[in-house]
Every structure is written in structure tokens, then in C-alpha cells.
Amino acid sequence: MRKILILANNDIGLYNFRKELIQELAKQYEVYISLPFGSLVHELEKLGCYFINTPISRRGKNPLTDLKLFLHYRKIIRSIRPDLVLSYTIKPNIYGGLACRVTKVPLIANITGLGTAVERKGILQKLTLSLYKTSLKKVNCVFFQNKENQSFFLKKKIIKNQNRLIPGSGVNLRHYSLLEYPNDNIIHFLFIARIMKEKGIDQYLEAAKYIKERHPNTVFHILGFCEQDYLVELKELEKKGFIKYHGMQEDIRNFHKISHCTIHPTYYPEGMSNVLLESAASGRPIITTKRAGCREIVEAGQNGYLIEEQNSQDLISKIEDFLNLDNLSRKQMGLLGRKKMEVEFDRKIVVCAYLEEIKKVLR
Incomplete structure (x- = not known):
């Protein structure tokens, strides 16, 4: 052979x-x-x-x-x-x-x-x-x-x-199948990445603190290995109720089941974000940066939102836009994302x- x-x-x-x-x-x-x-x-x-x-x-x-x-x-x-x-x-x-x-x-x-x-x-x-x-x-x-x-x-x-x-x-469309969209009134956001500056963790944490104080019915989850010195800050913010840190997870599909949206504020030079592909394939809207490897996955306003890199205010604004939608509109965003994955990815x-x-x- x-x-x-x-x-x-x-x-x-x-x-x-x-x-x-x-x-x-x-x-x-x-x-x-x-x-x-x-x-x-x-x-x-x-x-x-x-x-x-x-x-x-x-x-x-x-x-x-x-x-x-x-x-x-x-x-x-x-x-x-x-x-x-x-x-x-x-x-x-x-x-x-x-x-x-x-x-x-x-x-x-x-x-x-x-x-x-x-x-x-x-x-x-x-x-x-x-x-x-x-x-x-x-x-x-x-x-x-x-x-x-x-x-x-x-x-x-x-x-x-x-x-x-x-x-x-x-993305493997069978492994990351279309999930039923949550109907509960508590809105869950996911951050899935190595915990490092270039992945936009600072912007996510800043947005979580701002949004949580004004919208108590939100939960900001963080999944990933803490690569840089953020562990003390994460634990402190978790104690205050701003975030939930879950560390490394072997199967993120269990979190997609409860999630309403994936937030990926990265400015790391990626090829194509697998986190976003898997989230969209699962039928979840996404909020991410206008950079190569991320923007290709989002039709702005259709299956998610695009934000400026390293811009916490822009991220906060887009999260609020998402929260102002009714649940049917959020679900439709997720369905459009799934369709895009089937056709292009x-x-x-x-x-x-x-x-x-x-x-x-x-x-």
C-alpha cells in the first residue's frame, strides 16, 4: 500500500x-x-x-x-x-x-x-x-x-x-445536529475558547458585568482551558454571579442545548473558527468579530451579529440587540445559521x- x-x-x-x-x-x-x-x-x-x-x-x-x-x-x-x-x-x-x-x-x-x-x-x-x-x-x-x-x-x-x-x-453536520431552541426566559450565552487575551476574554467579561447588572435574566458561560493568568479573575467574577466558568469540556453539545447564543469576540489570527461552525450547525445565533475566519460564517442580522475587534461597547450593543428580539426571531437566526452550514461548510x-x-x- x-x-x-x-x-x-x-x-x-x-x-x-x-x-x-x-x-x-x-x-x-x-x-x-x-x-x-x-x-x-x-x-x-x-x-x-x-x-x-x-x-x-x-x-x-x-x-x-x-x-x-x-x-x-x-x-x-x-x-x-x-x-x-x-x-x-x-x-x-x-x-x-x-x-x-x-x-x-x-x-x-x-x-x-x-x-x-x-x-x-x-x-x-x-x-x-x-x-x-x-x-x-x-x-x-x-x-x-x-x-x-x-x-x-x-x-x-x-x-x-x-x-x-x-x-x-x-463541520460534521451529523455530530453537530440541529438542536431544539430553548424556550425559557433565562438567556444563556456561551464563550468557548482558550482563556487568553487574543480570544477576546476581556471584552466578554466586561460585557457580562454590564449586561448582567441590567438584565438579571442572563447567564454568561465560559468554557475552555485557562491559558493565561485569568483564573483568579474568573473565580472572583463567578462568586459575584457575573459568569459561570466550566473549564475544559470534552463535549460542548451539552452546553449548546441550553444556549441561546455563542459569543466569540476573538482577534486571534485564525483560519476559520471551528467554535462558530459548530455553534451555527447546532442552530445557535452567533456574535463575533469582523475578522477573517469569523465574518465568513455570519450573515449580519440574519444568523448573528458582527462587532469591531477589541470593542466592548460594540459587543454590549449587539448583545442588547439580541436580547430585544423575541424568542421566535432568535430561533429563526439559528435556523438560518444551520442552513448556511449545510450549503457552505x-x-x-x-x-x-x-x-x-x-x-x-x-x-
Whole structure:
């Protein structure tokens, strides 16, 4: 059998967003996955993958550590001799791409977001773009999750014509099925993300305090790992009744059942927000920022609202607009969001795009 090697930086993202693709690949190829060990590795192995433990410092900037990653990838490729490599996220794209180039192995890369190193101008941006340009010079195809990222790479001449736009990771419409909309008078909002500044947690907390004081019939939930130093503040606000913090949750569908709206005030450079795709697929209206990876999911005033980045007042205003709607109008927003997911963001679209490009490379 022909072999496909997948390079990723964590097991959770690979399992949650690429499982359906891996299932299809395992029917035809030997599939190897290279990533750090995690709780879902055994589930990936059950899909038919061969696991290769690969420690990655996701946000580290130590050049020696990154050199070791490149050498590790090169060693893996020379050992396995894959017919094709698929890569996701910045470091696997760059150092996996370099390893593929020196070993002359075909590569399909996926730009899952620019990341702060690329979005912020400076020496680090220039270095990262230079590495991208070198690593992707011989790439067979680059998948982009939004037009802004695609235009940026083309404008900077990092790639030429070997690229394709896909609707993010798509959403599994069976797993995230349309849920019955709540009828109760208590309005529940969800924040689902890593607890970090760039995900808009400050704006969410500020809005929660303002709205809760004026609309006591609201509940502001927070789900996610506390990545930065917010835990003390979260506990304090929870004691005062402004929020409910639930930490990491394995299955957020239980929270979508009680939710009336998902709020995602991020200004993090994402490819396409899976949080919003899953919320819309569940039939929930969304409030999010006017940035790439979020605005594509919202028809403003139809299935949600768009706000300015880092603007708490705008967020508060849109929450109040939502609260002024009757429940039937809120439910209709959710139904329009579900329809948009069915037409534009079905994960089957992404899987088919991958299978088409893989067929081109391996024919």
C-alpha cells in the first residue's frame, strides 16, 4: 500500500477536525501521524493510524528546538518513505515542508491561520515568511481556510498558483445536529475558547458585568482551558454571579442545548473558527468579530451579529440587540445559521477537496 504521513501539532485538533478525512485515507493507504502524545492518540490509532511521537514547542522561538524538529521530520520521512505528506499548522508546515523539500517528497499543506508571528510586522514576521517561502517552494498544493490568508500569501509571493480555498475544517453536520431552541426566559450565552487575551476574554467579561447588572435574566458561560493568568479573575467574577466558568469540556453539545447564543469576540489570527461552525450547525445565533475566519460564517442580522475587534461597547450593543428580539426571531437566526452550514461548510466538502488533490499527486 502507498503511504501517507500526516504532520500536526496536537492530537485533539487532528481527531476533532480531520477524523473523517483520516477514515477515508485509511481505506486506501497506510496512514502515519507525527505529533506529540496526547489523550486522543489511541482513538486515532483505532482509525487505522500508525503513531510517531513528535514533541513540538508550539509557541517556542528557540532555533535549536526548531532545528531538532526539522531533523526529526527528515528522519521520519527517510525511515517511512511516504508517497505524500499532509501538514497542518505553522511549525509542521514550515519544518515538515523543508524536510519534504530536501527528501523530494510531495507535500500538501494547510494554512490553519497566520498566527501572531506572521500577523504582527517585525523581524519575526520577516523570518517566518522567509521560512514559509523556502519550505513551500516545491509544495504540490496549499489549502487556505479564508480568502484573506490566501491573498496575503500570494501578495507576499510565498506561493504561486498551487493553492486552493476550502471552508476551514468544515463541520460534521451529523455530530453537530440541529438542536431544539430553548424556550425559557433565562438567556444563556456561551464563550468557548482558550482563556487568553487574543480570544477576546476581556471584552466578554466586561460585557457580562454590564449586561448582567441590567438584565438579571442572563447567564454568561465560559468554557475552555485557562491559558493565561485569568483564573483568579474568573473565580472572583463567578462568586459575584457575573459568569459561570466550566473549564475544559470534552463535549460542548451539552452546553449548546441550553444556549441561546455563542459569543466569540476573538482577534486571534485564525483560519476559520471551528467554535462558530459548530455553534451555527447546532442552530445557535452567533456574535463575533469582523475578522477573517469569523465574518465568513455570519450573515449580519440574519444568523448573528458582527462587532469591531477589541470593542466592548460594540459587543454590549449587539448583545442588547439580541436580547430585544423575541424568542421566535432568535430561533429563526439559528435556523438560518444551520442552513448556511449545510450549503457552505459541510465537512464533506473539505474531505472531497483533499481526496481530489491527493489523487492528482498519486495518480
